[in-house]
Structure formats: structure tokens, C-alpha cells
Amino acid sequence: MNAAAAVHGMSGETWKRHANPWSVWTRFAAIPAFELAVWSRQWLGWWCLAAVVAVVVWLWLNVRLFKPVAPISWAARGIYGEQLHVDGRFPAEHRRTLNWLIASGLAGFVLIAWGLIVLQVWPLTLGTVMLVLAQLWRIDRYGLLFQQHLRERAPEDTACGKQSDCR
Template sequence: MTRKNAAATVHGMSDETWKRHANPWSVWTRLAAIPAFELAVWSRQWLGWWCLAAVLIVVVWLWLNVHLFQPVEPTSWAAKGIYGEQLHVDGKVPAEHKTTLNWLIASGLVGFALIAWGLTALTIWPLALGTVVAVLAQLWRIDRYGLLFQQHLHEQSRGDTA
């Protein structure tokens, strides 16, 4: 099982769940969870160990998020991106997309490393830089997944794939 499949399994990602996760409300509120998580961790300055309650709320939200919203068809930018992400998790990524997706994933990981540094040291510049890098990488990845999904639909309509 790959890491992508393991993450999908942890979230209980069935076909129905992917359709719910494709809802733009799910996509945008998951992105909003990044600064919410950062604030929850940073709040240890004021809340002490009670900050873990705030962290737990964000983590539970991230797990619930993919199950809460109405399922949607791939008509919006966000929905097409999530449908493309499902193709990636299922291993249906053409070679021309793999390098770019790997670079975007690596960029996002660099962003999250900077976030971790900023939160550990309570230093704002790596936190802010990491947030910008992680969010931009995620948005670009969603866009790339949308292209992947549109290419997949085009190939299916031509009968190129099963």
C-alpha cells in the first residue's frame, strides 16, 4: 500500500467520499485548516497544554471534512482537481504529469517543514513563508490534478482508456 493509499484509507475514501471531498466547501475549508492548525499550536503561548484541545479540534475537522459536504460532479475548478487527485491515488497518472506533481508535493513538504520550524521556534518568518509555500503548492497541485482529470475525460471520450 502506498502512502497516498494509506492516507485515503485513514480518511475512509470511498467513491462517495471522494465526491463529497470534491465539494468546493470541503476543498476551501481544508485549506483554511492550515492557519487554524498553526494558530492552535501557536496558542500554547497563552493556553499551555490546553492548546492540544484546539489542535485536536482541527485534526478531527480534517478527518470529518471529507465526509460532511454534499457530493458534487466535476463542474468546478476545485471539484475537477479533487477528481484528478483520486486518479493520482488510484495510480492513473500519465508520465507527463508525474514529474510536475512530484515537484509540487516536494514543494509542499518544504513548506510544511518551514511551518514546523516556525511553530517549534515560535518564529513568524519561517511560519509565514512555509504557509505561503505550502498553500501555493497545494493550489498548483489542485490545478494540475484538474488538468489530469480533464485529460482523463478526453481520453475516455476517445476510447483511449478503459
């Protein structure tokens, strides 16, 4: 988790921007875009790398482009919960479930990779479904745990800082 956050250069401000639902949902839209970019090697040859690079650049820019938001939406609460996990401020009793969700997403990613390597639709589709469902469930779990964090802490001690800082 920390490695992915480091690659994206996630700062406090970046997390606030990434919590914007537009950021969350457009990152989901990048999954089929990336798959199509890789699959297009069949038609475009090495030029498919331009499309792959475009998707990778989008994923890096995505967490910076949208305006910061308070944790009021489902997606925003999930991202603020993810920040708690990355920062090591996450209840230990929930780690097993999150580890299973992460493992499920990784299994989906492996199927996606296999489908893209051999150009087979069924592992690509199954892997995409597994990855998306694991991500959605993980965001939901993070959101619930973020709400638990808010109930247990003073309002000033949120991942967002003071609520007014997020607007």
C-alpha cells in the same frame, strides 16, 4: 498519497463529497487554524491540544460533511484528478511535475513545523505560503489532467462514475 487517503478512509462516496468546493476551501482554512492552535501553547499551555484535536477532527469530518458534486468546478475537477492519482490511473509523464509540487508542499510544511517549534513568524509565514501555493498549483494540475482523462475515456469511465451519479 495512498497513506493519506487511507487515514481519511477515502471511499468512492467520500471522494465525491470531498470534491465539493466547500470541502476544498474549508480544508485550506484549516491551515491557519492548526497553526494558531499549535502557537496558542504559549498562552494556553497543554490546553492547546484541545484546539489541535478539534482541527484534526475537522479535517477528518470535512471530507464527509458536504454533498457530493459533479466535476464541474475547478476545485471538484482537481479533487477528481487527485483521486485518479491515488488510484494509480495517472499519466506517467506528469508524475515529475506533481512530485516537485508535493516536495515543495513538504518543504513548506517543514518550515511551518520549524516556525511553530521555535515560535518564529517568518518560517511559519514562508512555509504557509509555500504549502498553499503548492497545493493550489497541484489542484490546478490535477484538474487539467482530469479533463484530459475525460477526453481520452468514455464519459462513463470518470472518477465520479456516470455524471448523473455525482449530483
